[in-house]
Amino acid sequence: MNVLETMKKCIREALPDLDMVMGWEQGFDTLHATPLFMETAEDVDRLILGPTCVQSLAVHLPSLKGKKIGVVVKGCDSRAVVQLLSENLLNRENLVIFGFGCDGVVSLSRLKKKLGALDFIESAEKKDDRLCIEINGEQQDLPFDDICAPKCLTCSRPNAIISDHFAGPQRTPRIPAKGKTALEKFEEKSLPERFDFWKAQMQRCVRCYACRDSCPMCVCRDHCVAVSRNPHFVSQEATASENFMFQLIHVMHLAGRCVSCGECERACPMDIPLGLLRAKSTEVTSALFNQEAGLDQEAVLPLLSFNIEEETIEEHD
Amino acid sequence: MNNIFILRKDIDPWIKRMAEERTVFAPVHEGDAVVYRACDSGLRVELDTMPTTSPKEIVFPQNETLLTYTRGSGNEDGSVGVETTETLPSGKAVIFGTRPCGARGLLIFDQVYNNERIRDAYYAARRENTLTITIACNRPRPTCFCNSVGGAPDDSKGSDIMLYPLDDGFVAEALTSGGEELLALAPSSPAGEKAVKAKAKAGQAIETMGSPMDLSEVRKKFDLCFTDLAFWEKHSGKCLSCGICTYLCPTCYCFNITDEGSEEKGKRLRSWDNCMSFNFTAEASGHNPRSAKAMRLRNRIGHKFVYYPELHEDRLACCGCGRCITACPSSVDIRNIVKAVQEYSHE
Ligand code: SF4
Ligand code: SF4
Ligand code: SF4
Ligand code: SF4
Numbered sequence: 135m136n137v138l139e140t141m142k143k144c145i146r147e148a149l150p151d152l153d154m155v156m157g158w159e160q161g162f163d164t165l166h167a168t169p170l171f172m173e174t175a176e177d178v179d180r181l182i183l184g185p186t187c188v189q190s191l192a193v194h195l196p197s198l199k200g201k202k203i204g205v206v207v208k209g210c211d212s213r214a215v216v217q218l219l220s221e222n223l224l225n226r227e228n229l230v231i232f233g234f235g236c237d238g239v240v241s242l243s244r245l246k247k248k249l250g251a252l253d254f255i256e257s258a259e260k261k262d263d264r265l266c267i268e269i270n271g272e273q274q275d276l277p278f279d280d281i282c283a284p285k286c287l288t289c290s291r292p293n294a295i296i297s298d299h300f301a302g303p304q305r306t307p308r309i310p311a312k313g314k315t316a317l318e319k320f321e322e323k324s325l326p327e328r329f330d331f332w333k334a335q336m337q338r339c340v341r342c343y344a345c346r347d348s349c350p351m352c353v354c355r356d357h358c359v360a361v362s363r364n365p366h367f368v369s370q371e372a373t374a375s376e377n378f379m380f381q382l383i384h385v386m387h388l389a390g391r392c393v394s395c396g397e398c399e400r401a402c403p404m405d406i407p408l409g410l411l412r413a414k415s416t417e418v419t420s421a422l423f424n425q426e427a428g429l430d431q432e433a434v435l436p437l438l439s440f441n442i443e444e445e446t447i448e449e450h451d
Numbered sequence: 452m453n454n455i456f457i458l459r460k461d462i463d464p465w466i467k468r469m470a471e472e473r474t475v476f477a478p479v480h481e482g483d484a485v486v487y488r489a490c491d492s493g494l495r496v497e498l499d500t501m502p503t504t505s506p507k508e509i510v511f512p513q514n515e516t517l518l519t520y521t522r523g524s525g526n527e528d529g530s531v532g533v534e535t536t537e538t539l540p541s542g543k544a545v546i547f548g549t550r551p552c553g554a555r556g557l558l559i560f561d562q563v564y565n566n567e568r569i570r571d572a573y574y575a576a577r578r579e580n581t582l583t584i585t586i587a588c589n590r591p592r593p594t595c596f597c598n599s600v601g602g603a604p605d606d607s608k609g610s611d612i613m614l615y616p617l618d619d620g621f622v623a624e625a626l627t628s629g630g631e632e633l634l635a636l637a638p639s640s641p642a643g644e645k646a647v648k649a650k651a652k653a654g655q656a657i658e659t660m661g662s663p664m665d666l667s668e669v670r671k672k673f674d675l676c677f678t679d680l681a682f683w684e685k686h687s688g689k690c691l692s693c694g695i696c697t698y699l700c701p702t703c704y705c706f707n708i709t710d711e712g713s714e715e716k717g718k719r720l721r722s723w724d725n726c727m728s729f730n731f732t733a734e735a736s737g738h739n740p741r742s743a744k745a746m747r748l749r750n751r752i753g754h755k756f757v758y759y760p761e762l763h764e765d766r767l768a769c770c771g772c773g774r775c776i777t778a779c780p781s782s783v784d785i786r787n788i789v790k791a792v793q794e795y796s797h798e
Contacts (some may be wrong), residue, residue, distance in 0.1 A: 162593065162594055162776055162777075162782060162784050163593060163783070166462075166782045167782070168689060168782035168784075169688070169781055169782070171685075171688045171689065171691035175756075176748060189621035189780065189781060191688075193691065194689070242483075243482075246483040247483055249500075250500070251499075251500040251590040252494070253500070253501075253593065253594075253777075254590070254593070290497075292475045293625070307625075326656075335482075336480075338481050338484065338486055338695070340504070340698045340699075341694070341698075342514065342692055342693050342694035342695045342697075342698045342699075342725075342730075343693050344691065344693035344694070344695045344780055346692070346693075347691040347692055348691055348780050355518075355727075355729075356729035356730075359732045361728065363709070363730075366709070368720040369709075369720075370707060370709045370711065370720055371514050371711055371722065372513050372514055372515070372722065372723075373514070378556035397780075400780065401693070401695075401780035403484065403503060403695050403699060403778040404481070404482065404484045404503070405481075405482030405483040405484045406482065407482075433639055451629045
């Protein structure tokens with residue numbers, strides 16, 4: 135039985151005791167998967183697993199608290215579940231986790247930069263380390279590494295790190311390619327250059343808040359400071375500086391909590407490289423607190439704890 | 452009116468000439484997004500794909516300063532005066548390279564902000580000074596459904612100039628006197644036989660689209676399923692309640708008003724709002740009549756396919772551009788929801 139069939143079988147068996155199980159089905163074309171909320175055995179027939187299953191379904195879990203929910207997770211998605219559990223935002227006993235070994239997902243943004251508009255896709259299939267797609271009547275055969283989500287290039291945990299059921303074989307973690315990370319490359323620029331870069335990027339933000347709403351760790355949901363009227367923390371005006379202000383708030387609220395899932399950047403309709411900001415915050419918090427979010431269910435958040443003397447922070451005299 | 456032919460390479464000088472008198476907003480690439488920007492040349496202009504954003508922002512910007520205020524001096528009775536200055540927009544503009552659905556979106560706006568009953572001064576000031584140059588679609592996207600909502604890939608309604616694409620250029624036709632003036636600025640040659648060919652091509656495009664959706668029961672059925680929250684929960688389950696669909700939509704016209712600044716001085720700002728956000732209907736009392744995203748998505752569908760047509764002679768408030776489908780991070784497909792309403796039956 136292949137991974138998908140094994141997964142379907144696991145889900146069908148568990149479904150009678152659950153309100154629903156979240157997975158993915160094909161969306162409006164072969165490059166787009168869409169979340170599938172399975173309630174019946176027939177729903178399970180529509181499940182897919184593969185390189186288009188980009189959405190982190192963990193984002194829906196806190197709002198479903200109180201129900202008995204199953205969730206299918208990739209390695210990176212499972213870190214969000216662990217982090218939510220460690221923050222007491224989920225009840226473990228109401229949660230059934232279906233893990234599998236992920237083989238990487240496609241980045242539509244990178245694919246668009248290679249092929250132009252992706253409107254006319256006839257088929258897309260991953261074959262070993264290549265993505266074979268038929269677009270505009272032409273066959274294209276691309277190295278998967280050139281078009282996968284950036285996070286997949288350095289993924290050290292492709293297998294769900296927490297699961298009640300695990301379908302298929304464990305995948306071997308990536309050995310990150312040598313060379314500089316996107317953040318390192320970016321930081322080689324001078325401060326004025328970096329500032330100009332962000333001004334240009336933030337200019338086109340439409341303040342749709344999809345970055346926030348797709349983030350599994352953004353749990354204030356309907357009560358975000360960005361839309362609070364009283365106090366009026368952030369101006370409604372969607373200028374580059376206000377938009378940047380909102381991003382910095384997001385980053386600060388995610389400090390030590392961000393699980394580097396990349397959903398914020400993927401969701402952004404304006405292709406703003408939000409991951410760079412998150413990567414920086416993760417670099418700082420892991421250096422300061424020697425901690426990585428979403429790995430340990432028992433961990434206490436660095437910014438929720440206090441040590442008289444922090445091991446890694448030099449005290450002022 | 453006369454048809455002329457404009458070579459692709461002549462789009463650049465044409466935009467340059469138009470830009471001498473007007474701000475020309477045309478689609479350009481930024482990241483992988485295609486957005487409308489003020490252009491004074493045609494060099495970066497992208498005319499072959501559907502822009503990510505819609506042309507509505509040119510007549511209805513995301514942020515509009517309605518007035519500015521400063522604190523006046525104190526009065527004898529202890530009260531404090533406020534001095535306000537109105538900030539009406541001025542200047543002429545061109546929307547260059549929208550698709551027919553985008554032009555239709557502006558007509559949907561007009562019914563709300565500029566008509567016999569209502570004249571929104573800010574909207575009208577922009578709209579009445581803006582001309583629209585539309586490109587017909589020879590190749591509708593799989594997510595396009597203008598043919599289901601009263602439009603077509605070669606629909607010229609709401610446009611001042613239509614451009615019908617051929618490989619090496621565009622057959623252009625002016626539909627209004629404003630359009631004629633703009634077209635006179637374009638380096639061109641007579642279109643001759645090309646006109647027939649280009650228009651036939653655009654006219655046939657509709658045949659490549661799926662058959663139009665049957666929407667005949669939507670209004671009646673919407674009343675039936677309105678209170679069936681389970682139905683709406685099912686269809687909104689994966690929705691993230693973000694603002695992508697409304698902000699990219701050519702027809703979503705809701706706004707918010709806030710005072711931005713200090714007690715001393717600032718501005719009254721009108722900015723886009725969206726019905727998918729919790730705050731949209733949050734009341735000062737703390738009550739929220741649309742507290743769940745199921746109710747909010749129901750409103751989005753209801754507004755476009757039921758409430759607006761009831762008010763505006765059966766016209767739908769969706770132009771079928773498909774932006775909400777392609778840009779949604781969860782790939783929510785509005786067509787599926789409308790279809791489910793059409794096919795709704797009581798359990
Ligand atoms: S998703 Fe992108 S456009 Fe939307 S608010 Fe976030 S950064 Fe801005
Ligand atoms: S900030 Fe972005 S990368 Fe970090 S957890 Fe949220 S969505 Fe994922
Ligand atoms: S339908 Fe999609 S784009 Fe619209 S609010 Fe829901 S998640 Fe956001
Ligand atoms: S509702 Fe969707 S398809 Fe209809 S006009 Fe708006 S963005 Fe386009």
